[in-house]
Amino acid sequence: xxxxxxxxxxxxxxxxxxxxxxxxxxxxxxxxxxxxxxxxxxxxxxxxxxxxxxxxxxxxxxxxxxxxxxxxxxxxxxxxxxxxxxxxxxxxxxxxxxxxxxxxxxxxxxxxxxxxxxxxxxxxxxxxxxxxxxxxxxxxxxxxxxxxxxxxxxxxxxxxxxxxxxxxxxxxxxxxxxxxxxxxxxxxxxxxxxxxxxxxxxxxxxxxxxxxxxxxxxxxxxxxxxxxxxxxxxxxxxxxxxxx
Amino acid sequence: xxxxxxxxxxxxxxxxxxxxxxxxxxxxxxxxxxxxxxxxxxxxxxxxxxxxxxxxxxxxxxxxxxxxxxxxxxxxxxxxxxxxxxxxxxxxxxxxxxxxxxxxxxxxxxxxxxxxxxxxxxxxxxxxxxxxxxxxxxxxxxxxxxxxxxxxxxxxxxxxxxxxxxxxxxxxxxxxxxxxxxxxxxxxxxxxxxxxxxxxxxxxxxxxxxxxxxxxxxxxxxxxxxxxxxxxxxxxxxxxxxxxxxxxxxxxxxxxxxxxxxxxxxxxxxxxxxxxxxxxxxxxx
Numbered sequence: 260x261x262x263x264x265x266x267x268x269x270x271x272x273x274x275x276x277x278x279x280x281x282x283x284x285x286x287x288x289x290x291x292x293x294x295x296x297x298x299x300x301x302x303x304x305x306x307x308x309x310x311x312x313x314x315x316x317x318x319x320x321x322x323x324x325x326x327x328x329x330x331x332x333x334x335x336x337x338x339x340x341x342x343x344x345x346x347x348x349x350x351x352x353x354x355x356x357x358x359x360x361x362x363x364x365x366x367x368x369x370x371x372x373x374x375x376x377x378x379x380x381x382x383x384x385x386x387x388x389x390x391x392x393x394x395x396x397x398x399x400x401x402x403x404x405x406x407x408x409x410x411x412x413x414x415x416x417x418x419x420x421x422x423x424x425x426x427x428x429x430x431x432x433x434x435x436x437x438x439x440x441x442x443x444x445x446x447x448x449x450x451x452x453x454x455x456x457x458x459x460x461x462x463x464x465x466x467x468x469x470x471x472x473x474x475x476x477x478x479x480x481x482x483x484x485x486x487x488x489x490x491x492x493x494x495x496x497x498x499x500x501x502x503x
Numbered sequence: 504x505x506x507x508x509x510x511x512x513x514x515x516x517x518x519x520x521x522x523x524x525x526x527x528x529x530x531x532x533x534x535x536x537x538x539x540x541x542x543x544x545x546x547x548x549x550x551x552x553x554x555x556x557x558x559x560x561x562x563x564x565x566x567x568x569x570x571x572x573x574x575x576x577x578x579x580x581x582x583x584x585x586x587x588x589x590x591x592x593x594x595x596x597x598x599x600x601x602x603x604x605x606x607x608x609x610x611x612x613x614x615x616x617x618x619x620x621x622x623x624x625x626x627x628x629x630x631x632x633x634x635x636x637x638x639x640x641x642x643x644x645x646x647x648x649x650x651x652x653x654x655x656x657x658x659x660x661x662x663x664x665x666x667x668x669x670x671x672x673x674x675x676x677x678x679x680x681x682x683x684x685x686x687x688x689x690x691x692x693x694x695x696x697x698x699x700x701x702x703x704x705x706x707x708x709x710x711x712x713x714x715x716x717x718x719x720x721x722x723x724x725x726x727x728x729x730x731x732x733x734x735x736x737x738x739x740x741x742x743x744x745x746x747x748x749x750x751x752x753x754x755x756x757x758x759x760x761x762x763x764x765x766x767x768x769x770x771x772x773x774x775x776x777x778x779x780x781x782x783x784x785x786x787x788x
Binding site for chain 2: 335338339344353355433435441444445447448449451452453
């Protein structure tokens, strides 16, 4: 991982050296988890019962066990089996950061799939029927009508998930990854002062402030139909609402 | 900015610290709250039914009897063990803590009750099995040429490799100061987690006290592991292991020192050490 400061001369710089870990672990697992979650949500909503059950079992398992336990089981647990150590997966599972990405991704996939499922179910059925009436195929209907609205409706809840994931990355400090939390813990124990932990907390506050602002901006951009038009004229469907 | 964060920190902890500031009157009949880590066998660990056991658990009972005080024992994670002592959560640390100059800046210690060299452990079927640095012991207090060469040899042998160590220990300080560079130092919150990774092959070697390794290597948990290289003592490893106590409670530290002296004199300490470590790691007169 890149080092921001080769010779940190204060605690701020020292802890900032853990920032790339925090950002890459949160960003990486959120990105991977987002796409996996779309797939999982669709499986959950598929008409095939056994598939629904499998998806539900996955969500249930990962939502109902602590992330810390999942991280420990993946890192320390899997490493104990010789079969795992001899398998082709070992070069990945040997490394703490891949174990961390795996655990965080599996976890966020479970939560995000529920958020997206909620969004998909919130799209009014009438619109799907209207799209069908216009002759749209299933793929086109999903891409043009259902998915954009589902995402928009899921966005506030997803913003929450982003904040949770940024904070959850601190748990990887338990598996030897030198993220901001572990650096702060090391400094705290070396200096016997809790100042490093306060500084780390400030970093998390700033990251999450920026993340929530970004989500708010995205929400605004994705909801032009809910705003008054810039021209001062109302949009056609708002006319309809007002006419009633 | 540094002042500001310190101020914030102090403000937030004010309630906790306020109770800790004044020194108690220590003497016969006092109640002494003792903390240990409970994850560093055979010094102090938790058995399968959740009880704290080990060398230091037997030791504190003996010392408390000698001091004629009431003692309670509680468990505390290693990293926070000194800050919590200062915050007044308990009065003494008996947790295999080495007496170092750095720690002496913030707390005081009783006289030492045990001393044990630091040793590397590797897998016996790995590339470092049988590794030798040429000499058996390195005294870090004053390093001579042969010892300097031995340290260089260790550094060279593990270049590009990973050595695991428990966080906030004298062993971590030693690695950072003398070995780190081409060698990656990986830190663990407990020694037990480090052992798992040593077995899994995620670290090429681990550094800890010989008193910890010896019993481990003799049972199943240490299967396929062996000690290599010299035993390191002194310097960053401190002057033996003692009970850590707040500076303002020097009276309590003196009481512990006297009791430890008695336990050394009548042979109790070395008996306990042999019972738990398999060799006499106890401090001498």
